[in-house]
Amino acid sequence: MSIWITFALCAVDAAWPQAASNTQTPQAQQLQISGRAQGGAPVVAQQSASGSTSSSVNTLNTTITVQGAYQGSVPGPAMGKGAVPLTLADAIRRGLQYNLGGLDSAASARQQRGLRLSALSQMLPNIYATIAESGAKTDLQTQGLSSGVLGAGIALPTTVGPYHYYSAQANLSEQLSFTSLHNLRAATASRDAAQLSAKDARELIVLAVGGSYLRVLATQALVASQVTQVRYSESSYRQAKDQFDAGTKAQIDATRSMVELQSQQQRLRSQQTQLEKEQMALERLIGLPLGHPLALSRLCLRVFPLFPIPTQRFKKACLIAPT
Template identity: 30%
Template sequence: MTPPSMAPNLFLNCSGQACARKTNMSKAVGVFATVALATTFLAAQGLPPAHPNQVPPLQLPLPALTQTDAAGGVPAGTLSSTPLRLSLADAITRGLRQNLAPLLASNMSEQARAQRIAQMAALLPRVDASASEVRQKINLAAFGFSFPGAPQIIGPFNVFQASAAAHVPLLDLSALDSTRAASSLEKAAHDDYQSVRNLVVLAVANQYLLSVADQSRVQAAQAELATAQSALQQAQDMLAAGVVDKLSVVRAQVQRDQQQQQLTAQQNALAKQRLSLARAIGLPLAQKFVLTSTTPFATLPAPAPAAAVAEALATRPDYRASQQVVRSAQLLVASAKAGRLPTVSLDGSYGTIGHELDSNHPIFAVGASINLPVFAGGQIAAERIRAQAQLRDAEARTADLQAAIGVQVRSALLDLESQHQQVAVAQHAQQLAHQELTLAQDRFRAGVADNLEVIQAQQTVAVGDENYIAALYGYNLAKASLAQALGVAATQFQNYLPTH
């Protein structure tokens, strides 16, 4: 009998049992080739797995705002030809809504919320779905398959596939701590937003008080100009009567011109200050407005320094935010350490595949996996070092903020007491200056002295008015600064800045 390897026409010439054996062998080869082809196809075009969520690194801390941000605002509202009546409360309310700083702080709070959601994604299941239809031709030899009598080129043929795959984290302590850290950071961002509101109240109140002070300076300059004009007219009348010489008239003219120049400068300063106020509260710059709140002298009882510092540490939102950042940093350290622990997940897929859409058959796969990092090239150690450095930084900043709060509160109390005394002295000096002017005018009118005393008295009145305006502004600003230092400016500013 001729060996099979030497009989190329064996299948054609066989009969009986020999032919049956050869036919079965051919079927086996065909089945094996089909299985190999299907296995190769599934390996190349297999079900898409649902990969774990890729989480970006946590940003700690969020970027801080600058003082320039509190000076800006987003204009809102329609321009009106009727002047807007603007009180201090209205300005603060509008500033809390349209000032740039709280708008940016609100956006940063949303960024912190997005970070928390992103970190939480690592703990939640992920499901991916896909569908495809492919027409292809496969070379079995390219995949290492070669069977006698079997064709090496298969196809072209169609394959339709639709599937869904899921990845379900069961245990990941590192991701859990990172999510908790992001949650603490979100709380810190919310507290920072409340702190920014306190700063905005102080910034807007300062702009309003400056505007009121400049308005008072304009009024004082107008009164001083009227006095200088009256003194000039008096000197001219007395010159015509032959009571005084020409020098007295020239002195009065010089004084009148100086007061006119001072009034022009004060009006310009007031106009620019009103622009700064409008910008800080988001008012259209072309909108005219009238300041309706005055800030009379109202004594504020000063609390004891130790009690005030304790109150500030309990109520300041920026201090709470700093503590939340420390807590977040501690959780990041724990997350970095947990990076060496195993993670457990459940993976599964279900789909359908077939030659045509109407001839598909269901397929599925399900399994559990445990991932234990053995060697990560130093990545886990680097994350731990970075987290520990962030923790030390957060703890140092918190300790410094605690000391800074003590300094701010005590400084505000010192300013409050100092400005209170300055207002009392300036008010008394202002009264004396006006009394001196009256006496000098009487002496000049009676011919006892020339108008040099009058001009000097006018200058003293101008200094007295300026000192009182500056002292009153300083005292009101000290009260607003104390409210901000205590962390209650946004909620209790009316108690610190009563207006008429």
């Protein structure tokens, strides 16, 4: 039995016409436009000052407007029964983990990294190897060799073999062009832009969740204050009614107290409805089920940076809510 092994290495496309014909000429890839859409930022914070008719103190109202994917989130883990204790730091962590805006930006960044690797692969050499095996036999009679040719005392076999042939080939081909180089640079720029967009998305989530959290606390304080106003109006109305029944006060005074009580009760119902809406909006941002009761933090705390962004700093914030 004979074994033949052949190794071949090709470094030039011209030596392998078949391999060169399979390669395609790289085409220029159009660079996508990065940055925010023309509609503006999906999270906007606005401040407005409102005066009070009863005092000379002006109130600064902050409104957080959230649009697009940042309004929703994927469902988080199942929560137990009862109110969910939630601090500002916990709310921001949940927002960074479950908010759709952050997940969408992270997926876009991964996609751009994959496109850059695809553009880089167009500039790298293509290496492939083939291994083949073949076997054959030789019929001596067809070659004119038989026992009678060499004499009566010599016996030859009918066939000789089988013979096995082994071949191993390693092929290398590479095609360089300025188009591939420019495509790689464009893909690198898109990847860097996607990474910056992902960091910007995290900042927007912090703004949306933090603003919504503080807005809920402010509305809770307004509801508690309005409850006190309703109790005060109820006491005033009962006093005016007792005085009217005793004949020491006119009916119009009792009617005025009743109208004031009903106005305060209507304002309380409106603020309670607004509180429920803001709590549901906060729950949508951080992946909590809608309508689940929340127990927000009522203590002063210091919030430290939650992720390694050099420009991100949180200062001391006092979170005050009604008792």
